[in-house]
Amino acid sequence: MTDAALPEAWQRAELPELPAGAASVDDFARTIYGRTPTGGHVTDVVLRSREEGELAHRLRHRATISCPLGDLELDTLLHLPVGTTPAPVIVALNFTGNDQTIDGDQAQRWPYAAIAAAGYAVLTVDYRQIEPDDPAPTTPGVRALFPAEAGSWGAVGAWAWGMSRCLDIAAAIDGLTTAGAVALGHSRLGKAALWAGAQDERFVLTVSNDSGCCGASLFRHPGGEDIAAITSRFPHWFVPSLSAYAGLEKSLPIDQHQLLACIAPRRVYVASAEDDAWADPIGEYLAVVAATPAFEGGGIGYHVRAGGHDLLEEDWRHALTFAQR
Ligand code: GTR
Numbered sequence: 001m002t003d004a005a006l007p008e009a010w011q012r013a014e015l016p017e018l019p020a021g022a023a024s025v026d027d028f029a030r031t032i033y034g035r036t037p038t039g040g041h042v043t044d045v046v047l048r049s050r051e052e053g054e055l056a057h058r059l060r061h062r063a064t065i066s067c068p069l070g071d072l073e074l075d076t077l078l079h080l081p082v083g084t085t086p087a088p089v090i091v092a093l094n095f096t097g098n099d100q101t102i103d104g105d106q107a108q109r110w111p112y113a114a115i116a117a118a119g120y121a122v123l124t125v126d127y128r129q130i131e132p133d134d135p136a137p138t139t140p141g142v143r144a145l146f147p148a149e150a151g152s153w154g155a156v157g158a159w160a161w162g163m164s165r166c167l168d169i170a171a172a173i174d175g176l177t178t179a180g181a182v183a184l185g186h187s188r189l190g191k192a193a194l195w196a197g198a199q200d201e202r203f204v205l206t207v208s209n210d211s212g213c214c215g216a217s218l219f220r221h222p223g224g225e226d227i228a229a230i231t232s233r234f235p236h237w238f239v240p241s242l243s244a245y246a247g248l249e250k251s252l253p254i255d256q257h258q259l260l261a262c263i264a265p266r267r268v269y270v271a272s273a274e275d276d277a278w279a280d281p282i283g284e285y286l287a288v289v290a291a292t293p294a295f296e297g298g299g300i301g302y303h304v305r306a307g308g309h310d311l312l313e314e315d316w317r318h319a320l321t322f323a324q325r
């Protein structure tokens with residue numbers, strides 16, 4: 001989208017003063033997401049079922065990941081495009097279970113035919129199987145499988161870690177390649193995708209869809225969710241010390257355009273929706289503009305579409321077009 005097509009207020013809004021390239025992954029670990037512990041490796045990937053399809057084959061695997069204090073089991077759902085071998089893989093977590101992406105309440109967010117037609121495989125896992133989305137989880141997630149001193153990572157950090165393990169799992173499956181891998185996520189899972197992309201260089205493209213506060217949106221652009229709101233509703237997502245910045249966004253040592261810049265020179269694509277005020281589409285756009293100097297030759301892309309907070313086929317199509325460039 002060109003600047004000329006954007007609402008005037010967006011063009012007039014001020015950019016943050018912090019230089020795009022001045023913050024590191026460590027800075028973001030310390031301030032927002034917590035430190036991702038090392039360790040945790042895939043020991044087993046077992047095929048559970050395979051259904052042949054016209055455009056994509058549907059494969060289910062059970063993977064075992066050995067962590068310092070026990071094993072984590074992940075059930076993956078893979079759509080493998082027919083006729084592209086090996087296919088590059090998109091890793092994208094889902095909210096309500098793998099089957100819901102096929103014919104349940106999430107199906108409209110997963111246009112599997114269009115993804116296969118673009119030549120991409122897509123591998124998904126229920127994010128709750130990596131780490132429950134709960135401030136006081138009753139079932140343990142991966143954070144319980146690492147010693148406490150390994151880090152104070154939040155749930156978003158755990159989901160990002162899970163995306164990297166999904167890439168390890170993909171590497172063990174025939175017909176796929178992790179070269180050209182994409183990390184993609186919507187909303188809280190868009191925050192996780194950005195953090196995964198910043199840490200794991202195997203992701204050559206990171207796609208954030210409506211990721212908002214602590215995702216692609218600038219803290220310093222007022223509007224939508226802020227630190228007070230996000231840390232009080234979701235205290236388990238980030239390092240506990242983030243809440244000390246509630247109402248003090250301007251004193252944060254970092255801002256989110258710098259997270260986008262941490263991914264450079266690998267590519268980033270940010271998708272916003274006009275009516276998604278809670279995710280602050282203007283703040284997301286301004287983060288992309290402010291991050292642009294860190295990228296070369298079109299390494300960062302953006303679109304804003306009509307409508308609200310959702311992941312639509314339209315969002316996928318724009319992101320896939322960018323990926324294919
Ligand atoms: C909201 C939250 C956002 C966003 C969203 C989602 O309640 O305030 O940060 O993550 O949930 O994940 O759908």
